[in-house]
Amino acid sequence: MSQLIPPAIIPYVMPLVYAVVIVAVLPLMAGYIVLLERKVMADMQARLGPMRVGPHGLLQPIADAVKLLLKEDIIPNDADRFMFYVAPLVSVTMALLAYAAMPFGPAFQIADLNVGLLFILAVSSLGIYGIVLGGWASNSHYSLLGALRSAAQLVSYETAAGLGLVSALLLAGSLSMKDIVQAQADQGVWFILVAPIGFFVYLVGSIAETNRAPFDLPEAESELVAGYMTEYSGFRWSLYFLAEYANMIIVAGIATTLFLGGWLRPFPRLHQHLIGTSLELLDALPSLIFIAIALYCFRLAPRQPVRIQKLVMAAAGGLCLLLAGAMAGSLFASPAVMQGVHGGFWFMVKVMAYLYAFLWIRFTFPRYRFDQLMRLGWRFLIPLALVNVMGVGTAIVLQQLWGWDPRGAELVTLAATIGVALLLAHEDEKPASQPLAEGE
Amino acid sequence: MANDPSEKVPPSQPPEGKAEGAPVSPKAAAPAAAAPPKAGAPPPPKVVTAAPIPLDNELVQRLEAHFGEAIREATLDRKQAIVLIAAEKLREIARYCRDEEKFDMLVDLTAVDWPKREKRFDLILILYSFAKNERLRLKAHAGENERVPSSVEIWPAANWLERECYDMFGIVFEGHPNLRRILLPDEWEGHPLRKNYDILKQDTAWVRENLGIESGQ
């Protein structure tokens, strides 16, 4: 390799490969998250969801993508054309750029910045310009209102979400994504167990930041039609869509890295070896999961109505088997490869679990009103996050300076924080019950 | 329906008044051989009066005491009380009905067109009293170019109802805060529920201009 490529470029090769992989795979992943969303929604709403394109709708995302690309690209007459063109690009570029510092596995990371977390937060917060400018450029009032709501919402909730993250940062003592995961491995505990309030604040904040229900006011269908996307169609619209799902994966990735142990396997310190070998039992889990999915696919395959669907279903099963094989095979390869493959697997599993929580919340709750959303952000989440930061800080001080037992210190401060949370929630209810007429 | 308490009427009525109700069209005078309507129902409990009969209960007496000539006639049709009043006094009578007689809800306000009559419109107000669980129908005659007092200030509910009446019949309500068409477009010509407005008729000019088609039919 070193002969083929000039040495000056070598450090840029792997990141480039990773970047290409991410840019290529991400739209597909977004498509399949949409399918997942529709399937989960259908399951919760007592129906089937997409069933026609491919077996159980497995090819639906591809059909959707083709449809979107072929749609007419409509630009309103009075739109600011340049901005209208650029806005979706800004959104999607910023969303993709944030992946630069996202650690999908111990090896799979484009760049390990020492301010990695801040970088991701900064860049993903720039996506708001895509929304704001797009809403403005559309020259439609629904769009503009959606954009304004979006901007106000993002600025408010970024504060809360950021403060939620601080608790994990205090525990990790680093801004580098890799070091944060490493800190969790070293301390032998996921930070969600130490700072659950911080995780909760970030969960709520991240839902609001990605404009998902119950905070989807910028695109509230029943009020603003489609918010800032109202005037967009076809390809440009799908760029916004891609950006939204990319952002969802980013916030899920941040939460996974900071609170859920990143690419670490569950129980990273539990070493139950298979008798007589150095293989760990828990490492077999990914393979077993894939084998189970594969068997399920094979069982479903003969029941598909059309021949081609049978084939596709069987192919899906085969793909799962292949992945299971890869998972199992990597166990026998070098530790680095094994870590990489399994780390990626666990990272994605956690991201998906986080996204599932998003979907679950979306299909369960009604939508907030804008003033309620703001009240929740400023009066509840931000104070709570501040108290939580102080609580975690206190716990660390108690441990390090006064030599308290770590778990004891954490429990004490956690109890105090939860007390404050209840107090805040109680306070929050008072103005909510007042009639709206105070303005008159 | 046999036990409809709302339409309970004091028993002062003559059992079979043949006095013909003025509000009904001349045609009604020929009740013809209209099939005896009571026929058939397993329990035929009551004799249905085919024509309205005069009504003279306490309510009517009170009304007459207050408004004298303005109460033209009170009748009972299918056990439902109808009071024919003078259109000019509508507002006063309505207010009295609301405040003194506790007819606190205006259920409906509408009109009927009798083109052959001198004053072609019947303006009809259906009132309901929560306290008495009773309905009362006020009826007033109005001519084509006559202005009728609006009752919006008495029952805000009359707002849209009077607009609809104006829209459909062209009855102008004096004192209505916002008398515009409500169901039809503002520039529409004609008032569809008038009897001389044919069912196939439409404002072709409007349709052509605004919908870009020759006919809405």
Added chain:
Amino acid sequence: MSDSRTNGSSEVVTTVLGADEIILNMGPQHPSTHGVLRVKLKLDGERVVESECIIGYLHRGVEKIAEHRSYQQFAPYVDRMDYVAAVSNGLGYCEAVEKLLGAEAPPRARVVRTILTELQRIASHLLWLGTHALDIGALTPVFYCFREREEILKIFEKYCGARLTTHAFRIGGLQYETYDGFEEEVKRFCVDFAQKIDEYETLLTENRIWVGRTKGVGILSAADAIALGVTGPVLRASGVKWDLRKAQPYAAYDQYEFDIPTREAGDTYDRYLVRMEEMRQSRRICLQAIEKIPTGPIMAKVGKVLKPPPGEVYHSIEAPKGELGYYIVSDGTTQPYRVRVRPPSFINLQAFDKMARGSLVADVVAIIGTIDIVLGEVDR
């Protein structure tokens, strides 16, 4: 304004009036105006200063058509007014004409009418609940509601062949005898439905966001409600215990025990609770009625050609949305001289301005939903 009536776009027309007042136009094509309602809002910032409903986009001249049809011919037309509660419309019309004729439906017909009308009330409320929740952003209840509504529509379909515009009743009684297994199906639905209502309530009633979005929103006092002629669940949520089924019983309602749910605050949340309780009461009525459907004829002898004696009648029933009245004038011929429909949606919608003033724009959607209007009935 008039010229834009034909302009069926959903764009928002904004004009800068004074310093802060803008005019926001919602509809007639908007996801949550429940059809073709158009609302013009005058806003001070996010707060509604004044509102105006512009209606008539669905006007079909039903009352005019009535004057050119015979009494029986007009019966299917009424189904097209409140098309989500067609059975109730039919009941009101048939009973009004029967009253005009002086006829009365036989007991069996009256009980079957009661059952079907109560099922229709449940179906109508379910549709309202689903769409109302959807407007406020709860995506899931609508599917649960439609699942149960589907069961009701299946019963309708089996009974008369139609699901939506049923034309289930005839003047004088019923055309069709109930099908085999009607009682069991209705009973099974009613028994199952109890826990379904609880399911909806689990999703919404104590949900903080739901309560936050509906409590104190669109308040209508009892006095205002009466002055504006508002009827139905909207009136009852304001604290007026008045239900035509109790006040002036029709069909077979005098035979059954049920409560009139009322609430005091008159806000969106109370209207929600009233309607939820009404579904329970409807279920209770159905269960009582299905136990003892009298035997006997289903049609009174009214004759093939209906010529009611001259005169006029007003008859009203408690439709799912409020008092549905028919004022019919007969001139002794086979065609009604005048049919006036007192549409509950139309009159309840008039209270919108009262409810919306001072509320936020986001509440407008909730308020439109809570009045439970059907534009087919508003515009006729």
Added chain:
Amino acid sequence: MFSHTVFYFFALLAVASAIMMVTRRNIIHSAVYLITTLLATAGIFLQLDAEFLFVVQIILYVGGIMVLFVFVIMLVNLDVSLRLVQFNHQRFVAGALALILGGQVFIAFRVGRGVLPHPVLRSMSPKNTEAVGDALFTHYMLPFEIASILLLVAMIGAVVMAKRRV
């Protein structure tokens, strides 16, 4: 060489978009060019290995302050600004001043070249963030506190002014 290219790219971008920002009629466009300028400046920070500053520049200026700017601009009636006369007679004075300033910088650059020691970039990485924190809370404690109080005063002032209107 590579880093020089990067520097000149960002520097040119910053200057060009700054000029564009001043000359646009449409305020939204101006705002977008200002954002570009800020981003280009952030890029220069990155090129200087000041990663923390780079990120803070983006988060605070671009992600925070400019969002609020754009937010406010959208609420303003744009038509008014489009009709404003953008340049007046002061432009000659301003142009002259700019020329003088440019001349000064140029001369200083020519004279100073080789006299002053060439700045050596101490690579603070990977302790960049800590270094900034350390500096702020030890050496520059007083200025930091003064800045904090200034911001607090501004915040309170803003709240008071906003409240009075209601």
